[in-house]
Amino acid sequence: MSIGVAVLGSTGYTGAELIRLLDAHPHFEILHLAAHSQAGKKVSEVLPSIASQSANKTLAKADDVLPHDVELVFTALPHAAAAKSVKKALDAGKKVVDLSADFRHPNLINYQDAYGLEHPFPELLGSSVYGLTEHAREDVAKTNLVANPGCYPTSVLLPLIPLLKQKLVETSSIIIDAKSGTSGAGRAAKTDLLYCEINESMAAYGLPKHRHAWEMEEWAGAYTGQDVQVRFVPHIIPMTRGMLSTIHLNGKKCEQWHSVLSDAYQDEPFVNVLPLGKLPTTGAVKGSNRCEIGVVALSEAEAVVVSCIDNLLKGASGQAVQNANVMFGLDEMSGLSINAAWP
């Protein structure tokens, strides 16, 4: 079985990962690659890492007509631009996994506050599914439109949801101190993303309220029925890939949290709760679609939970493929690695 796929926005870092994953996927086949600024070039000119079947494809424009035989469209386009391509693809009867934020916020006011944009197609929000796969599998299987979660929210919601569901966490004092590799900032030519500015330096950013804080609060609430407030401080770190979220929590029965999380994810191939007392490293998930979680109880009422993902995989393109696998009834692990390359 071969399912025809288009990737719109294929020359940024998430696009590059989609091409790598899909060209090695046993069931999906890329038929159409598009990019706004690089249209007309060959893929390998823009992405020298690609030597597989897509390497010689010519990049189309993102708003070109989609080929007839495409069944699935990945949109890795800027916010708001994505929504237009999503609408076109849905209207043409395609399934869509959207990696932008455009369909992540059922609450339109949050979207507007976080992104400063008017949503072009609010009527589509009702039919989209927020694709945190482990917690949305059944809905993902049925929808035509998956809103692929943001990287920070993925790294935070996976450890938080099972604890919240058990009502073990004080929801008004959640502090998330997150650290991201630089690939999360994208591929645009900006002085402050130059090698020499990032290397051997680190900084906090995004205060007072980063876009992803809304997403975390909205979905932590939606999944668990609680009113969740987070204080979220992201940092940029001199490394390419890797995201580590240190979650400082108050609550109760903290000594039991490790087993709550272990139980919740024991059958999940892409979520690994480390043995009690162990803390994860991002190096152990780099290149994989795995999330690793460590838990340390400081007292009965205080705990630190640390989670690690590869921001471009479980935090973006890997989870997008995971969702696509579910949408088409494939083995959820198809085309994805649970192992990291070491070193």
Place this chain on the structure above:
Amino acid sequence: MSIGVAVLGSTGYTGAELIRLLDAHPHFEILHLAAHSQAGKKVSEVLPSIASQSANKTLAKADDVLPHDVELVFTALPHAAAAKSVKKALDAGKKVVDLSADFRHPNLINYQDAYGLEHPFPELLGSSVYGLTEHAREDVAKTNLVANPGCYPTSVLLPLIPLLKQKLVETSSIIIDAKSGTSGAGRAAKTDLLYCEINESMAAYGLPKHRHAWEMEEWAGAYTGQDVQVRFVPHIIPMTRGMLSTIHLNGKKCEQWHSVLSDAYQDEPFVNVLPLGKLPTTGAVKGSNRCEIGVVALSEAEAVVVSCIDNLLKGASGQAVQNANVMFGLDEMSGLSINAAWP
């Protein structure tokens, strides 16, 4: 004026920085360099970075007799080993700046809990001064023994003390999420400090209670008369130098915190409170003895304070020289840079 100096423990990273700083210092002159494991070698064999007057000196053993004309001894030795050398130097009438933890804890039980060591000379604790220079200048000027603060405590106490003094901070909910470059872990040959293990990876460590948490609590309390509890989570980051502490705080009048800190440090050359709304980067202090502080009020009762230092300078050898300058009545900035090399 030339003041004879000895550096004991001169081939680790803090020792290397002491040699670099002291050989360029207008008033101190290194007469004696010692190191346990490398004794007998020339300095430049062990530290290829040194081409100044010390380069051709032969490394003595740390417990050799100190030359008669040494007036000041820096001890950059392992905890407990340092105490013995400090004792000898004091007995011989020298002044001492000790970079180990041996004299940082007036509360012996804390020392024992944090380091798992019996203190060999508890009677000396009474005469040592904790050298957070900006807050201990007068005492440093009078003592023969400065306990040079730890890197994490320096980065945390500088922003915290003025706020605590004004009773603006809720002392029971202080969360410190700190990130350190790898040089803080020292120069010992360990697998988990290899380039390939550290590069492109990051991790939290030191839980449930890192040694420096006791030091922060003890001195935050001592300086301000309050009972301070910190939850402290340090992280190791793939960069050589740089320390960033993100301090998540509750309190009151947070909108005023920026001016409290600006006022407190307005005359301090080595502490720079950034303009309101700006956040510091470690790159801006790398190679300098500067601490940079940024403050963001999230609400009237919640704030984030971020501080950056070079862990080997203001966090170790730079502050050691700053203290030595004060001990000998020199210009406090002698031999120290407030600028960083960029990039």
Place this chain on the structure above:
Amino acid sequence: MSIGVAVLGSTGYTGAELIRLLDAHPHFEILHLAAHSQAGKKVSEVLPSIASQSANKTLAKADDVLPHDVELVFTALPHAAAAKSVKKALDAGKKVVDLSADFRHPNLINYQDAYGLEHPFPELLGSSVYGLTEHAREDVAKTNLVANPGCYPTSVLLPLIPLLKQKLVETSSIIIDAKSGTSGAGRAAKTDLLYCEINESMAAYGLPKHRHAWEMEEWAGAYTGQDVQVRFVPHIIPMTRGMLSTIHLNGKKCEQWHSVLSDAYQDEPFVNVLPLGKLPTTGAVKGSNRCEIGVVALSEAEAVVVSCIDNLLKGASGQAVQNANVMFGLDEMSGLSINAAWP
């Protein structure tokens, strides 16, 4: 079809890559993992990157008896130690891919000069095949013992052999200036491999004659019937993976070299000759089993050839799996990626 495999020496960097590749391989199945120093531990304790079926295996000792159902053994052991394990495996009727240098030198004197070791089983040298796959496919298919090439020789011989075969290169003035990521130096705890010593620094090493120079000369000669001398200067670079060899050559008809190489490798999936005038980057092959080659003619008689590989893949474990695929008549690309992750 499932072919039982053992990996001896599985906790170094090449061993870690073998586990990652083999656990995702459609036809090989790891039955036995061994390591000298880490025997008794679980794989995931030593390699936190592994979460696949091998993660929970217990590491045996490298000289334990091999399970009956193992058909293939990878030896990623230190030089000389490897030979003993190879002998045992061959005696037990297994096929072997040896990643050490023990069977790379038909000329025993070269082996002795390069490694300073007496060879324990010189009689086995006659039956081993040097596995530069693209140039040894037929012999690899027939042998029980493949000597997997060194990383530097792989990066040099691939571009050099076709040019030498056409007698276009002056064989007495070959200069190879090679640069390697630090993973090539292995996982042993040494001060000069610490993160802080490698990061932000580079150096030449291995002069006057690095071990791999003999290997290059011997095999360039063996494949082409010429007496080849190389001047080889390797460098260590602050990055984890990646090897770039800049080959400075004199010869004739240099304008034709690009087409000679393009023709030689046009059907090879793992060797990519870039368009005329383009130069390769190691980033484009990181994580892949690809070798990329660029050629620039400086004049009719002078040229620069640059090649890039991932030193742990095409330079070690990737080529080992490629050879294993050939030995068992499998698709040569099975379990190997031609794409790199970008970034």
Place this chain on the structure above:
Amino acid sequence: MSIGVAVLGSTGYTGAELIRLLDAHPHFEILHLAAHSQAGKKVSEVLPSIASQSANKTLAKADDVLPHDVELVFTALPHAAAAKSVKKALDAGKKVVDLSADFRHPNLINYQDAYGLEHPFPELLGSSVYGLTEHAREDVAKTNLVANPGCYPTSVLLPLIPLLKQKLVETSSIIIDAKSGTSGAGRAAKTDLLYCEINESMAAYGLPKHRHAWEMEEWAGAYTGQDVQVRFVPHIIPMTRGMLSTIHLNGKKCEQWHSVLSDAYQDEPFVNVLPLGKLPTTGAVKGSNRCEIGVVALSEAEAVVVSCIDNLLKGASGQAVQNANVMFGLDEMSGLSINAAWP
């Protein structure tokens, strides 16, 4: 004594280093800082590393009138733009150290070939001095215009000139394989200089003939009276600072080269010939104005010479200050470090 200084082009990486060095210099005082694109901003807004007296200065435009009391002008402007500012400064009676290439080429045709520019003021070339300080001290002391050498030429000419002067080197087969940290590529926002593109990757570039090859040939010839041809291949390396040139040479009496170089530089504080058999690392010169040289004879007729500098210091701003010291009769080492920070 305080000598008033202007820096034109002060917000790139060489400009930043000039500010850092000059603000700590005992005799120079910055009166005027200019930058094209950042005019109107405060220095600390563009260079967060600067907290010294220049931090609060407002950046002027590079073509504004120079203050009356400036005696010395550093031009760190783009090629061709620099020449105009140099002309204006000379006309106003100032001394100038120009860090661009505009006055490095007495041979106008070389300038034109290398930079593709028409020279605006060829008449000034006669009065400029090429400031490779160790070999031009007397002329530098007398001139009003120093053309500060390029980074690669500095790293190559320092080791090469003494050997050429002794007629020990075959001048037709010089091969230079050079590696540079990324700061050499400047601070302009370009996709291929982004952190994620440079990190964990390396590449050769600049073929067939990089601009600096002309400069090397011209000055190797001018200093030694020989016709020197170089084959020069530069590489970009994932590190911020550091330049290593591996010079592959044929010649005669190679066993004596080490003592030729040692003798030539024995009294030079900024050039250090390592003990026989030792090879330099860039880490040992990072942040210093030192050049380190290692020599290995491969035979009587073949040798490898390796040199290391910090490309922004001895390769640019450090040497510029060294030249300025000479021009004003100051201690040549004023304001410059021979030690590197380690690590």
